[in-house]
Amino acid sequence: IAGITQAPTSQILAAGRRMTLRCTQDMRHNAMYWYRQDLGLGLRLIHYSNTAGTTGKGEVPDGYSVSRANTDDFPLTLASAVPSQTSVYFCASSLQNTGELFFGEGSRLTVL
Amino acid sequence: GQNIDQPTEMTATEGAIVQINCTYQTSGFNGLFWYQQHAGEAPTFLSYNVLDGLEEKGRFSSFLSRSKGYSYLLLKELQMKDSASYLCAVMDSNYQLIWGAGTKLIIKP
Numbered sequence: 001i002a003g004i005t006q007a008p009t010s011q012i013l014a015a016g017r018r019m020t021l022r023c024t025q026d027m028r029h030n031a032m033y034w035y036r037q038d039l040g041l042g043l044r045l046i047h048y049s050n051t052a053g054t055t056g057k058g059e060v061p062d063g064y065s066v067s068r069a070n071t072d073d074f075p076l077t078l079a080s081a082v083p084s085q086t087s088v089y090f091c092a093s094s095l096q097n098t099g100e101l102f103f104g105e106g107s108r109l110t111v112l
Numbered sequence: 113g114q115n116i117d118q119p120t121e122m123t124a125t126e127g128a129i130v131q132i133n134c135t136y137q138t139s140g141f142n143g144l145f146w147y148q149q150h151a152g153e154a155p156t157f158l159s160y161n162v163l164d165g166l167e168e169k170g171r172f173s174s175f176l177s178r179s180k181g182y183s184y185l186l187l188k189e190l191q192m193k194d195s196a197s198y199l200c201a202v203m204d205s206n207y208q209l210i211w212g213a214g215t216k217l218i219i220k221p
Binding site: 102 | 116120142143145147153154155156157160199201203207208209211212213214
């Protein structure tokens with residue numbers, strides 16, 4: 001079934017640890033995104049990629065890094081997790097410059 | 113700065129009609145989008161407006177007035193399964209989506 005998958009679904013992490021959230025899509029979308037969603041706030045863009053080999057910073061990029069080695073994969077890495085990074089993380093993909101995003105099921109991350 | 117405003121929460125009765133408003137101030141405009149998000153799930157695309165007027169899709173309709181920076185999502189014949197958060201988003205001049213915080217819609221029998 002075509003779509004976008006994220007892993008892990010949920011993770012509890014000690015502060016200071018490194019963590020990578022994985023995201024894979026098989027829709028051949030050129031654009032991919034990482035958002036975080038916190039209670040009472042809208043989706044906030046962390047990083048994005050308009051095409052394989054390129055990435056850009058969103059609204060809240062500090063403490064996060066991404067890579068886009070190919071069209072399908074867009075991992076998000078927290079180099080040294082802090083409690084303020086406790087959130088639900090959504091990966092999404094779309095055709096470039098369209099607003100119809102397809103979201104993964106989300107990764108709930110708790111940093112203690 | 114860029115801003116999207118929508119009510120935090122609304123309550124409506126099963127079978128009734130509800131209108132969820134969204135006002136926006138953004139750097140440029142390349143379309144307005146509505147998404148539905150059930151609790152604990154991912155957002156899913158509902159509708160897209162780029163020209164003024166009403167777009168109808170079954171029980172859901174979305175309206176846009178670019179001059180007023182205003183949109184609404186109209187849900188008719190409400191069903192219990194419509195209980196969800198509804199997210200308004202605007203695509204700015206850089207083709208980035210700016211998101212509202214969402215409106216939690218509670219449907220009562």
